[in-house]
Amino acid sequence: MKVAAILLSLGMLLPLAAAPKRLAGVPATQCAACHGKEKVLPAGHEDIRKAKSGSCATCHTGETSLRARLPLGHRHALAGVTCQDCHGKGKPAAKARPEACVACHAMDALVAKTAQAKDHNPHADQHGYAANCNLCHHQHKPSKNHCLTCHSYNWPVP
Amino acid sequence: MSDEKSGLSRRGFLGAGGAIMGGLALTQLPLDGAAPKGAVVDSTLPRKWDETFDVVIVGSGFAGLAAAYEARKAGASVVVLEKMPTPGGNSIINGGIVSAAGSPLQAKMGIKDSPELMAKDMMVAGLGLNHPGLVKLISEKSTETVLWTISELGVKYLDNELVQEGGHTVKRSYKTYNSSGSAIVLPQLAKLKALGVEPRLETFVTKIYRDKDGRVKGLQVREGYEFPKADSGKLKTIRARKGVVLAHGGFGQDVAYRMIQDPKLTAKVESTNQPGATAEMWREASRIGCNIIQGDWIQVGPWASPDEKGFGLAPHFAQEAASMYGIWVDATTGKRFIDELANRKIRADAIMMLMNQGHKCIAFADAKAVSRLTPGVMDKLQKSGVVKAFNSLEAVADAYGMPKAAFLETVAKYNTNIRNSDPKDPKDDIKVSTKLPQGTLPLETAPFYVSRLLPKVHHCMGGIYTNTEAQAMDVSTDKPIEGLYAAGEATGGVHGAVRLGSCAVIDCLVMGRAAGSNAAKAKAWG
Ligand SMILES: Cc1cc2nc3c(=O)[nH]c(=O)nc-3n(C[C@H](O)[C@H](O)[C@H](O)COP(=O)(O)OP(=O)(O)OC[C@H]3O[C@@H](n4cnc5c(N)ncnc54)[C@H](O)[C@@H]3O)c2cc1C
Numbered sequence: 285m286k287v288a289a290i291l292l293s294l295g296m297l298l299p300l301a302a303a304p305k306r307l308a309g310v311p312a313t314q315c316a317a318c319h320g321k322e323k324v325l326p327a328g329h330e331d332i333r334k335a336k337s338g339s340c341a342t343c344h345t346g347e348t349s350l351r352a353r354l355p356l357g358h359r360h361a362l363a364g365v366t367c368q369d370c371h372g373k374g375k376p377a378a379k380a381r382p383e384a385c386v387a388c389h390a391m392d393a394l395v396a397k398t399a400q401a402k403d404h405n406p407h408a409d410q411h412g413y414a415a416n417c418n419l420c421h422h423q424h425k426p427s428k429n430h431c432l433t434c435h436s437y438n439w440p441v442p
Numbered sequence: 443m444s445d446e447k448s449g450l451s452r453r454g455f456l457g458a459g460g461a462i463m464g465g466l467a468l469t470q471l472p473l474d475g476a477a478p479k480g481a482v483v484d485s486t487l488p489r490k491w492d493e494t495f496d497v498v499i500v501g502s503g504f505a506g507l508a509a510a511y512e513a514r515k516a517g518a519s520v521v522v523l524e525k526m527p528t529p530g531g532n533s534i535i536n537g538g539i540v541s542a543a544g545s546p547l548q549a550k551m552g553i554k555d556s557p558e559l560m561a562k563d564m565m566v567a568g569l570g571l572n573h574p575g576l577v578k579l580i581s582e583k584s585t586e587t588v589l590w591t592i593s594e595l596g597v598k599y600l601d602n603e604l605v606q607e608g609g610h611t612v613k614r615s616y617k618t619y620n621s622s623g624s625a626i627v628l629p630q631l632a633k634l635k636a637l638g639v640e641p642r643l644e645t646f647v648t649k650i651y652r653d654k655d656g657r658v659k660g661l662q663v664r665e666g667y668e669f670p671k672a673d674s675g676k677l678k679t680i681r682a683r684k685g686v687v688l689a690h691g692g693f694g695q696d697v698a699y700r701m702i703q704d705p706k707l708t709a710k711v712e713s714t715n716q717p718g719a720t721a722e723m724w725r726e727a728s729r730i731g732c733n734i735i736q737g738d739w740i741q742v743g744p745w746a747s748p749d750e751k752g753f754g755l756a757p758h759f760a761q762e763a764a765s766m767y768g769i770w771v772d773a774t775t776g777k778r779f780i781d782e783l784a785n786r787k788i789r790a791d792a793i794m795m796l797m798n799q800g801h802k803c804i805a806f807a808d809a810k811a812v813s814r815l816t817p818g819v820m821d822k823l824q825k826s827g828v829v830k831a832f833n834s835l836e837a838v839a840d841a842y843g844m845p846k847a848a849f850l851e852t853v854a855k856y857n858t859n860i861r862n863s864d865p866k867d868p869k870d871d872i873k874v875s876t877k878l879p880q881g882t883l884p885l886e887t888a889p890f891y892v893s894r895l896l897p898k899v900h901h902c903m904g905g906i907y908t909n910t911e912a913q914a915m916d917v918s919t920d921k922p923i924e925g926l927y928a929a930g931e932a933t934g935g936v937h938g939a940v941r942l943g944s945c946a947v948i949d950c951l952v953m954g955r956a957a958g959s960n961a962a963k964a965k966a967w968g
Contacts, residue, residue, distance in 0.1 A: 410620050410622050411528070411534050411535065419527060434752045436750060436826070
């Protein structure tokens with residue numbers, strides 16, 4: 285009891301206590317459906333319960349862009365992308381296939397978009413890894429730079 | 443009484459049947475659970491197989507993919523199992539240099555060569571530990587195999603360039619257009635995909651099932667495995683009707699296993715290999731009775747740096763500038779410690795011995811020496827901080843904590859050697875293994891440049907003992923293990939003590955193809 289109370293006061297048990305359940309089919313604007321009473325929006329943020337999915341970007345531009353602020357899965361959800369859009373019908377398979385990603389994000393466009401990246405273009409690697417979006421871009425856990433396995437290319441990965 | 447009785451009767455049972463049943467009795471209980479806990483005879487097959495293929499291949503590098511292609515083309519049903527989230531292992535990150543003796547490109551360039559000469563070069567470097575039959579086969583098949591990668595897979599090589607890697611007596615190595623093994627692996631993957639075979643990624647092979655009759659009959663895997671979490675994924679069994687091909691590569695990244703083979707290779711020694719180059723399958727192959735040979739011949743590259751990952755760019759500076767036209771120094775003493783032009787093994791061993799005594803070693807060159815490097819390389823190396831520049835020898839000594847007087851004396855001594863010898867035939871008292879390169883000059887032109895030296899584990903020469911049919915041999919009978927084939931860096935005996943650069947790719951392709959086609963030809967069981 286005592287140890288738990290101390291840990292709790294230090295915030296060390298919080299991650300466990302706060303691990304949200306993931307509910308399919310709930311609009312991403314309904315934070316409480318998954319997060320319960322936990323405060324996930326910054327203090328003073330406007331009530332988004334009635335906001336339309338996809339409307340976040342009207343306020344969140346430039347400095348306040350949601351890029352890197354929210355897990356990618358949330359950004360997709362807030363843009364109106366549903367579980368089925370990536371995972372197909374039925375119970376979601378373990379991983380969405382890259383085909384689902386490139387259906388919206390054409391590979392050519394991605395290659396062009398990152399052409400000026402420092403050191404190397406992450407979407408034009410010679411190992412063919414770029415074809416597997418899942419290597420770097422995660423939806424339900426933090427994304428990671430797979431190239432760092434062997435190289436020191438330091439790119440932010442959305 | 444009754445206790446004693448049952449004890450007696452149990453002893454009686456073991457006494458009578460133990461010799462045959464002991465191993466079985468030990469392992470009948472854990473069953474489908476997990477890999478056996480120790481090196482026990484475990485001939486228990488799973489109660490049911492989840493899937494069945496003719497040929498089941500472990501590993502998706504050059505060797506595994508070559509095996510898959512030949513087996514599939516021969517009509518076998520094939521699955522390729524790969525534990526990592528990406529296919530290609532070390533093969534897809536390799537340097538793309540491939541040897542071929544007596545090739546059309548050599549003919550075009552007027553270079554005389556033969557499989558016999560290639561075999562000789564391999565045996566000289568390998569200190570004669572190489573198994574001659576394997577070396578002969580690979581040398582003889584080298585040219586036709588490279589031509590096969592061009593005609594069958596569509597691999598693109600540089601048109602007018604051959605490489606002469608250290609230890610080869612002639613220029614004989616093709617170079618892929620992008621200086622990477624990916625130029626071979628990606629076409630292999632594409633060809634296989636067209637035949638309906640795609641490697642199953644994140645599928646970790648945990649166990650080989652070898653039956654009481656001695657035959658290998660299938661594998662246990664963890665599907666959905668997340669490297670390196672040993673218990674991740676779901677256990678599943680896969681039956682191999684004709685054969686299993688072990689093409690799981692080397693163990694360059696497995697510190698525990700490599701320290702058993704060569705205790706010098708502590709965690710301080712990094713590796714040029716992909717992180718999944720670990721030894722689980724080496725242990726499992728031993729457990730089921732493969733003969734692992736020459737496992738302690740592990741190639742370490744002496745030229746790498748602790749200040750960048752993997753192979754990186756430091757070897758260009760440390761080798762092409764500091765080793766050829768400069769010196770390597772033990773920073774702890776300020777003195778030179780090795781013939782800078784000796785072979786990779788001699789130099790790497792020397793550095794590792796010093797490191798394990800807490801010493802640090804550096805590669806040192808002056809402005810004139812680095813002027814010979816490929817344009818652009820020094821810019822990158824300095825920008826990344828892998829090579830540092832200094833305006834005086836004293837500043838170098840300060841930066842690396844060297845005893846100043848000793849270091850100044852070391853440089854002065856080297857400079858005297860060079861200055862006092864004929865510029866056309868420069869001589870030094872430490873670089874004695876070969877002629878010094880023309881144009882060697884005293885080290886006296888600032889700025890001075892330094893990279894730190896950290897040998898990195900590069901290649902495993904040893905491995906599963908196979909015959910020229912790529913059959914894995916049984917450790918007790920020296921006969922092929924039925925249903926088991928092996929190829930690539932997972933096998934031993936081809937390269938002996940030292941693998942020559944560019945000979946690994948050709949080994950993997952020749953023996954991988956043999957393993958795949960022979961497995962497809964094997965008699966099916968059950
Ligand atoms: C940086 C670098 C550069 C090189 N350059 C050259 C060169 O230019 N020329 C040359 O000839 N050689 C070169 N080599 C050596 C050569 O690339 C390797 O020896 C060769 O790639 C080995 O191929 P392979 O198919 O045997 O194994 P790999 O390509 O390593 O493939 C083995 C695969 O098996 C997988 N695996 C292992 N265990 C399991 C398991 N239990 N379950 C499922 N999968 C498993 C691994 O993850 C791996 O993907 C280089 C090596 C490196 C590291």
